[in-house]
Amino acid sequence: MANSNFQSTILRWYADNGRSLPWRETRDPYAVWLSEVILQQTRIAQGTDYWHRFMRRWPTVELLATATEDEVLKEWQGLGYYSRARNLHAAARQIVANGGFPHTYENIRALKGVGDYTAAAIASIAFGLPHAAVDGNVYRVLSRYFGITTPINSTAGKKEFQQLADELLPRDKAAAWNQAMMDFGALQCMPQSPRCLLCPLQESCHALRNGKIEELPVKEKKLRRRERFFTYYLLQNNGLTAIHQRGPGDIWQGLWEPLLKEDPFPREEAEVRHILTHQTLYARMMAVGATDADLPEGYQWIDFADLADYALPRLVEKLLEKR
DNA sequence: GTCCGGTGCA
DNA sequence: TGCACCGGAC
Numbered sequence: 619m620a621n622s623n624f625q626s627t628i629l630r631w632y633a634d635n636g637r638s639l640p641w642r643e644t645r646d647p648y649a650v651w652l653s654e655v656i657l658q659q660t661r662i663a664q665g666t667d668y669w670h671r672f673m674r675r676w677p678t679v680e681l682l683a684t685a686t687e688d689e690v691l692k693e694w695q696g697l698g699y700y701s702r703a704r705n706l707h708a709a710a711r712q713i714v715a716n717g718g719f720p721h722t723y724e725n726i727r728a729l730k731g732v733g734d735y736t737a738a739a740i741a742s743i744a745f746g747l748p749h750a751a752v753d754g755n756v757y758r759v760l761s762r763y764f765g766i767t768t769p770i771n772s773t774a775g776k777k778e779f780q781q782l783a784d785e786l787l788p789r790d791k792a793a794a795w796n797q798a799m800m801d802f803g804a805l806q807c808m809p810q811s812p813r814c815l816l817c818p819l820q821e822s823c824h825a826l827r828n829g830k831i832e833e834l835p836v837k838e839k840k841l842r843r844r845e846r847f848f849t850y851y852l853l854q855n856n857g858l859t860a861i862h863q864r865g866p867g868d869i870w871q872g873l874w875e876p877l878l879k880e881d882p883f884p885r886e887e888a889e890v891r892h893i894l895t896h897q898t899l900y901a902r903m904m905a906v907g908a909t910d911a912d913l914p915e916g917y918q919w920i921d922f923a924d925l926a927d928y929a930l931p932r933l934v935e936k937l938l939e940k941r
Numbered sequence: 942g943t944c945c946g947g948t949g950c951a
Numbered sequence: 952t953g954c955a956c957c958g959g960a961c
Contacts (some may be wrong), residue, residue: 660945661959698957701949733948754946773952809945860960 621786624763629791632798635805637662638897641669642797647719647744648679652734657704659699664803668697679719700747703729721745734780742792750783752776755803760786761835762807765824769838773906822894836849847881847888848901851907860908860917861928867898874928876903877914889940892933901906 642654656895658667673691674724676936678681679728683759687707694703709729713719721744738749749758755768757779764782768775788795806813827832853860853876861874888900902912913919922929925938 628946657949659957666960696950696958698959699947701956702947704949729947 623822624819625786625788625795628798628802629788629794632794636798636801637805639913640666640783645744647721647740648682649673650744651679651719651736651740652706652741655694655702655731656697658702658736660697665697668694679710681714682707682831683714685710689720696912702731713933718808719744723749731900742796746793748789748792750780750792751800752780752783753800753803755800756783757797757809758805758809762812762824762825762831763819765828765830765834766835767834769824769906770835771838775836780933809813813920845900847883847918848899848933849879849881850875850901850903850934851877851879851903852879852903852941854922855904855910855912855919857922858919859922859925860913860919861925862914862917868929872929873931875931877917887940890933892936898931901933901937903941905941 620810639653639887641649645651653665653669655671656668658860672682675693676685685707687704690707691700694700694706697703709731712729716725720729722742723737726732726740727734729737730938732740734749735753735828738751739753741747742751760766760779760782761768761770766778766782770779783799785797806817812831814820814823814831817823817826820826825834860877862877863872863874864870887902889902890900892899910919930938
């Protein structure tokens with residue numbers, strides 16, 4: 619199998635270059651769980667001190683369960699994402715109530731604050747269970763090495779990467795493998811300026827061979843839609859109305875529309891909401907009596923009845939339908 | 942200023 | 952399915 623080279627190279631690299639971290643010197647599920655929760659969204663450099671402090675103050679899950687939420691939050695202070703601390707505390711009580719730390723993936727996954735990634739990490743590291751932990755590092759390594767362009771934050775992408783990670787997982791070395799992949803992503807195949815020149819996988823890495831390192835992994839941009847507020851004035855001049863053709867540099871280039879005034883500030887009233895890829899338009903249309911002299915610059919009179927002959931934006935059609 | 946990231950929840 | 956949660960790196 620072509621992937622055995624990938625797997626053996628990663629494992630060898632890990633044996634030579636893996637980080638020695640305090641929570642890797644134990645298989646105590648409590649210590650592992652604590653490290654994984656602290657390291658969600660947090661860099662090792664920042665999280666390590668907190669892990670030591672928690673382990674010193676509450677060396678077991680039973681002791682953590684006796685703490686108050688306030689005490690846990692106080693100890694968490696400065697780490698951010700405080701729901702992690704609240705969930706950690708709640709889960710400690712959950713664990714004690716259940717008679718001890720869970721040792722199946724499903725039961726670990728059921729703990730508050732433990733999602734797919736964290737459950738797989740704990741299950742593999744503390745219990746040797748064959749579950750592939752897929753975090754940001756793993757997405758990056760897999761997308762680059764295998765040249766996968768499916769966006770990692772799409773539903774299809776998550777499924778595809780998890781499936782691939784499951785296939786690659788050496789079932790008898792889950793703990794080492796998961797940590798190897800994460801360390802490889804963090805130390806070798808990092809987001810910016812990865813160390814491809816020194817990479818043991820450079821011969822077979824799809825992204826490197828095809829010059830796609832900078833483009834992978836693909837992430838769907840969460841587009842923040844700009845809001846715009848349009849008022850259309852439907853001029854009425856003895857059966858004529860005024861329209862103009864939209865120019866370049868904005869939406870609907872080349873399409874026609876009645877007199878448009880864009881409001882610079884958010885407005886409450888809107889007849890129609892129209893969602894485009896990068897903007898949400900709130901629009902209304904008002905009929906206004908007019909004479910020949912009212913024709914605005916750039917507009918022209920047409921028979922109102924001919925309006926349908928012009929290419930109109932869907933938004934304008936919707937507004938006209940509402941009349 | 943922008944980007945990054947697991948989980949929980951609407 | 953999209954966003955809120957936070958602090959740090961750049």
